Amino acid sequence: xxxxxxxxxxxxxxxxxxxxxxxxxxxxxxxxxxxxxxxxxxxxxxxxxxxxxxxxxxxxxxxxxxxxxxxxxxxxxxxxxxxxxxxxxxxxxxxxxxxxxxxxxxxxxxxxxxxxxxxxxxxxxxxxxxxxxxxxxxxxxxxxxxxxxxxxxxxxxxxxxxxxxxxxxxxxxxxxxxxxxxxxxxxxxxxxxxxx
Numbered sequence: 001x002x003x004x005x006x007x008x009x010x011x012x013x014x015x016x017x018x019x020x021x022x023x024x025x026x027x028x029x030x031x032x033x034x035x036x037x038x039x040x041x042x043x044x045x046x047x048x049x050x051x052x053x054x055x056x057x058x059x060x061x062x063x064x065x066x067x068x069x070x071x072x073x074x075x076x077x078x079x080x081x082x083x084x085x086x087x088x089x090x091x092x093x094x095x096x097x098x099x100x101x102x103x104x105x106x107x108x109x110x111x112x113x114x115x116x117x118x119x120x121x122x123x124x125x126x127x128x129x130x131x132x133x134x135x136x137x138x139x140x141x142x143x144x145x146x147x148x149x150x151x152x153x154x155x156x157x158x159x160x161x162x163x164x165x166x167x168x169x170x171x172x173x174x175x176x177x178x179x180x181x182x183x184x185x186x187x188x189x190x191x192x193x194x195x196x
């Protein structure tokens with residue numbers, strides 16, 4: 001092999017090493033954040049259709065809901081509180097988070113606060129569609145669509161309502177490619193959630 005060919009071959013390896021290093025560095029940086037590490041971990045998990053026929057009842061003193069039989073409540077989260085703050089996770093990478101308040105809060109302020117948090121951390125420059133009904137509740141809601149964590153198209157759907165001296169915020173997080181399998185589970189939670 002001539003010196004020129006070795007030089008070209010070596011240059012090709014250098015370019016591949018440079019690209020590989022940048023990709024590895026990027027994923028290592030993303031992985032260093034909590035949301036990023038969950039995203040990377042979830043890339044290797046396969047979504048499954050929501051098992052709504054074998055739903056599970058999650059009943060607490062102040063509320064109850066149903067969720068698909070193959071989903072789970074994430075009790076390992078450091079902020080987990082089964083009465084006030086929890087998430088229900090699909091087998092893949094979608095989830096629903098609920099925050100329950102033992103006081104009436106302002107639904108519009110709740111949604112705007114969550115939008116600021118999600119827009120800054122999960123969705124860059126999202127499109128927004130407002131809505132005012134989630135299940136049997138009327139309140140304030142917003143659907144944000146864009147690339148989640150800068151990668152895959154998806155959405156974050158936020159809603160808040162206040163009833164008497166109680167209120168809640170719900171956050172649905174789903175990738176578009178998983179929506180067909182996940183949305184029946186999201187609708188099950190939405191249609192079954194009720195204060196007691």
